[in-house]
Amino acid sequence: MTDWTDPDTFAAALDHVDTREKGRYFEDFAEGQVIEHAPGLRLTRHGNDAWMGQTLNHDPAYWRSDAARARGFDEPPIHPDYLLAAVMGPSVEDLSEKGGYFLGRDAVRFHEHGVAPGTEPRVESTVRATGESSSRPEYGIVTWETHGRDADGDTLVSYERTNMIPRREPAATDGGRSESSREEGDGSRDSELPETFVTPDGGAFEDFRRALDRAADRDAAVAYRHERGRTMDELTVAALPLATLNTARQHHNGAAMADSPSGEPVAYGDVTRSTALGHARSDERTYRELGFDDERFHDFVTAGDTVFGFTRVLDADPSAGPPRAGQVTFEHVAFTADERPVYSGRRRALIDREDADAPTATDGSTHP
Numbered sequence: 215m216t217d218w219t220d221p222d223t224f225a226a227a228l229d230h231v232d233t234r235e236k237g238r239y240f241e242d243f244a245e246g247q248v249i250e251h252a253p254g255l256r257l258t259r260h261g262n263d264a265w266m267g268q269t270l271n272h273d274p275a276y277w278r279s280d281a282a283r284a285r286g287f288d289e290p291p292i293h294p295d296y297l298l299a300a301v302m303g304p305s306v307e308d309l310s311e312k313g314g315y316f317l318g319r320d321a322v323r324f325h326e327h328g329v330a331p332g333t334e335p336r337v338e339s340t341v342r343a344t345g346e347s348s349s350r351p352e353y354g355i356v357t358w359e360t361h362g363r364d365a366d367g368d369t370l371v372s373y374e375r376t377n378m379i380p381r382r383e384p385a386a387t388d389g390g391r392s393e394s395s396r397e398e399g400d401g402s403r404d405s406e407l408p409e410t411f412v413t414p415d416g417g418a419f420e421d422f423r424r425a426l427d428r429a430a431d432r433d434a435a436v437a438y439r440h441e442r443g444r445t446m447d448e449l450t451v452a453a454l455p456l457a458t459l460n461t462a463r464q465h466h467n468g469a470a471m472a473d474s475p476s477g478e479p480v481a482y483g484d485v486t487r488s489t490a491l492g493h494a495r496s497d498e499r500t501y502r503e504l505g506f507d508d509e510r511f512h513d514f515v516t517a518g519d520t521v522f523g524f525t526r527v528l529d530a531d532p533s534a535g536p537p538r539a540g541q542v543t544f545e546h547v548a549f550t551a552d553e554r555p556v557y558s559g560r561r562r563a564l565i566d567r568e569d570a571d572a573p574t575a576t577d578g579s580t581h582p
């Protein structure tokens with residue numbers, strides 16, 4: 215009788231059998247195609263707190279009732295970064311599990327500002343664009359528009375995401391940047407930078423407005439780095455994406471990644487991003503997140519890399535927002551200890567004014 219677990223016999227069996235594949239190749243996507251993803255997560259406080267804790271988004275409004283009420287919420291809601299990751303996670307099996315990097319995201323919009331624990335989002339994506347990659351023939355580039363909706367069908371969050379996706383032919387590899395492109399640079403690192411860098415005195419709306427005023431009409435920018443760093447570990451690389459049902463092999467399958475340019479699992483883009491945003495938010499008085507545009511993932515992050523945050527303040531609009539807050543537009547960059555930018559994105563957020571200290575839900579906010 216055949217002993218199937220004899221190592222030689224088993225190796226021969228592996229050579230001969232088909233693999234029950236997961237995920238889709240580039241050729242499987244067509245513009246306009248609508249994909250309803252399998253029911254995803256129930257948003258829980260536990261999942262929310264784990265994501266927030268590990269990414270240093272230590273904002274008590276999302277876990278303490280007194281802090282939540284002071285921010286105009288009835289109860290601590292789900293944090294926007296966790297909501298976004300929990301909506302993207304269930305889409306991965308259908309869209310990007312095959313591998314290929316998460317290149318960027320645009321038009322991230324939070325349609326609800328107080329999403330309650332217990333919400334069970336339904337996630338649907340529409341293929342918006344498919345294209346060849348001229349530099350990497352083994353991949354195509356696909357853009358999807360994704361909506362996470364509540365039980366009434368109301369959109370909680372929506373965005374457009376772009377990934378490199380392996381083509382069925384030639385055989386897929388993981389992609390990755392060439393060594394030569396990593397080493398580029400002519401030594402004139404600061405030639406195009408402004409002469410002066412202004413740092414806000416604090417984290418209130420007026421601090422950002424005054425800093426922009428100080429930088430106006432001269433060769434200056436409001437730009438600064440945040441001190442905190444977070445070294446990526448098993449928990450952030452594999453556990454957080456898996457906890458949002460993100461099945462992308464890049465984050466947890468060391469055997470598949472051994473053959474890739476990184477040679478090992480890479481951090482999920484949303485963990486890297488959320489970590490840098492956590493650093494930035496610790497230096498501001500965030501009231502509400504409104505949206506993100508032009509998000510790009512420039513290079514991969516692996517376990518042992520430390521993620522830092524850098525912020526540029528682009529605009530501070532006192533007229534957009536409720537009486538207690540003004541709208542600030544930031545550009546955030548996540549970077550590693552060896553000063554590699556790994557993420558960048560433009561963010562609009564409502565930032566509390568200096569006197570917004572004891573607000574209630576009836577503060578006149580148009581942003582619930």
Ligand SMILES: CC(C)(COP(=O)(O)OP(=O)(O)OC[C@H]1O[C@@H](n2cnc3c(N)ncnc32)[C@H](O)[C@@H]1OP(=O)(O)O)[C@@H](O)C(=O)NCCC(=O)NCCSC(=O)C[C@H](O)C(=O)O
Nearest residue numbers: 310315316317318347348349390391462483511512513514
């Ligand atoms: C992916 C990279 C290795 C590619 O680097 P490089 O070879 O230097 O090329 P480019 O960065 O110029 O981009 C290649 C082509 O892709 C197009 N592109 C790039 N960004 C976008 C975008 N936002 N929208 C549309 N098209 C885009 C370029 O124009 C190029 O096109 P072409 O010239 O025709 O070939 C490198 O970028 C890299 O390492 N990035 C980091 C990726 C990463 O680490 N992402 C996060 C981790 S993976 C992840 O989170 C997966 C996630 O779970 C999921 O499931 O999605």
